[in-house]
Amino acid sequence: MAQKASAESPVAARRDSEGKATGAASAAIRLSGISKTYPGGTQKAVNSLSLEIADGExxxxxxxxxxxxxxxxxxxxGLEEPDDGAIYFGEKPVVDFAHGINLPPEKRDIGMVFQSYAIWPHMTVEENVGFPLRARKFPRHEIPGRIAKALDLVGMGGMQKRPGPLLSGGQQQRIALARALVTEPRILLLDEPFSNLDAKLREQMRIEVKLLQKRLNIAVLFVTHDQVEALSLSDRIALMKDGVIQQQGSPRMLYEEPVNAFARDFIGRTLLFRGQVRAHNPSGPLAIAVDGAPDCMxxxxxxxxxxxxxxxxxxxxRPEDVEILPAESVNIPSGMMSGVAHAALFLGERIEYQVDVDGQRDIVIFGDRHNPVxxxxxxxxxxxxxxHSVWRNDWSHSEEAN
Ligand SMILES: Nc1ncnc2c1ncn2[C@@H]1O[C@H](COP(=O)(O)OP(=O)(O)O)[C@@H](O)[C@H]1O
Ligand SMILES: [Mg+2]
Structure with a gap:
């Protein structure tokens, strides 16, 4: 089940605070009904996709x-042409299928960083970063100053003369970022920019990019398959499957209120306990009695x-919403479930217990190392x-989740 944006659009919020009549004006990017089928493809790679990104988001x-x-x-x-729909930067259409508009990449005010180390190895840092300036015919006398500024932004000031091959992986990604920012674009596009870096460096780059983005207040369209990266970097996320947006909203909303089993299981982990609805009303939450635990609601x-x-x-x-306690540590276990922890995996930051829960089935529960069971x-x-989220009792969902 796909659903439209359910989060309040920051674009709309900004429009209200500034009292403007037209909301689209303050969206940095707006995609409207974009579709794409590759030649020879049987399925749409992107299927009627719409979204809005605010300035600074x-x-x-x-x-x-x-x-x-x-x-x-x-x-x-502008590297692929849609078969349908339109894309606006501000109010300006950069591509509009119905009206035959399709601006080339250099006429769109963007900077881009790709997954691979996308710098030219035979060039120096300065030549790499200056490339978009020369390609777009910036005045010659401006070029050294702009390069220096872009290098300062990514913490590589003074490295102008360094040859490409003498850069580490992290430095190469920083240079790619400097090159994307050197024209001071309105929009930054990042396609899995950290996926070739090792875990430590990836975390560091994540924080640096977040700080840099805040400082520049630039709109960023970020692409990743990594949920942790998405949760930690984003103001809003669109979760996609088969070319269709499944859910859009803040990281917290996607984590706490998944709209379907795909969203629930793609972002974070979910434990599924069996229960029975005891009370429902149209506006409030459902009251659920947990199977096998007489007074757990x-x-x-x-x-x-x-x-x-x-x-x-x-x-x-969610795993962090269950606490596991040794039986003898609890005097009055009111409202609790009981079970037997028949396996324990020590993972450092947590211990994973396989628990045979009374009235349920085996469920993996996370515990902390200071209170081992x-x-x-x-x-x-x-x-x-x-x-909690509540789902129809359908075993096909449960097998996916655990
Ligand atoms: N140049 C191409 N020619 C044909 N099919 C493509 C091409 N690029 C991507 N696809 C197909 O389009 C779909 C979406 O691909 P892509 O946009 O690269 O996905 P993602 O970036 O989410 O991994 C996939 O089924 C992929 O195989
Ligand atoms: Mg990709």
Whole structure:
């Protein structure tokens, strides 16, 4: 089930605060009904996609490999032509299928960084970073100053003369970023820019890009298949599958209120507990009694309005919303579930227990290393009382999630 943007658009919010009559004017980028089928392709790589990105916003396309992220980005850049729809930068159409408009990449005010180390190895840093300036015929006397400024931005000041081959992977990505920013574009497009870096460097670059983006207040369209990267960098995320946006919203909204099983299982982990609806009302959360735990009642929301009192359901619980306690540490286990932890995997930052939960089935529960539970020991499980997602009792979903 795909759904339109359910988060309040920051574009709309800005329009209100400035009291402008036309909202589209303050969107840095607007995609309207963009589709693309590659020659010989049987399926649309991108299917009628619409979204808006505000000035100064980091907007991320997130989804599994092949879902159409790069194709979308390339259409924004002018490297692919859509079969339908239009893209606006501000109020200016850069491509409009119906009106035969399609500006070449150099006429779009963008900077771009790709996945691979996209610098020219036979050139120096200065030649690499200055390339877009020369290609766009910036006045010669401006070029050295602009290069120096761009290098300062990415923490590579003074490295102008360094040859390409003498740069580390992280430095190469910084140079690629400086090259994307050197023309001071309105929009920065980033396609999995950190995926060739090792984990530590990736984390560092993530933070640097976030700080840089805040300083420049530039609109960023970011592409990644990595949910942690998306959650940590984005103001808003569009989660894609098969060329279609499944859900759009803030990182927190996608994590806490997934609209379908795909969104729920792609972002973070979800534990599914069986239960039964005890009370429902149209506006508030559902009250769910947890199977196998006589006095455990929790609250959650379902995207399915048909879910009613008496229905058997799954309660979607994020791992950090369950606490595992050794049986002997609890005097009065009211509102808790019980079980046996028959396997424990020590992972450093957490311990993963395979717990045979009474009235449920085996569920993996995360515990912390300071309160270990012995293997084979009886345990109590305490669920957060509210804020869970609720799903129809359909085993096909549950097998995906656990
Ligand atoms: N140049 C191309 N020619 C034909 N099919 C392509 C081409 N580029 C991508 N595709 C197909 O389009 C779909 C979307 O690809 P892509 O946009 O690269 O996805 P993502 O970036 O999310 O991994 C995939 O099915 C892919 O195989
Ligand atoms: Mg891609």
């Amino acid at each position: 980091v907007f991320t396309l997130l989804g599994p490999s092949g879902c159409g992220k790069t194709t979308t980005l390339r259409m924004v850049a 929790v609250f959650g929301r379902s995207v399915d309005p048909e879910v009613k009192t008496g229905d058997a359901v799954f309660i979607g619980v 012995p293997e084979g020991g009886r345990v109590w499980l305490r669920l957060r009382p509210e804020g």
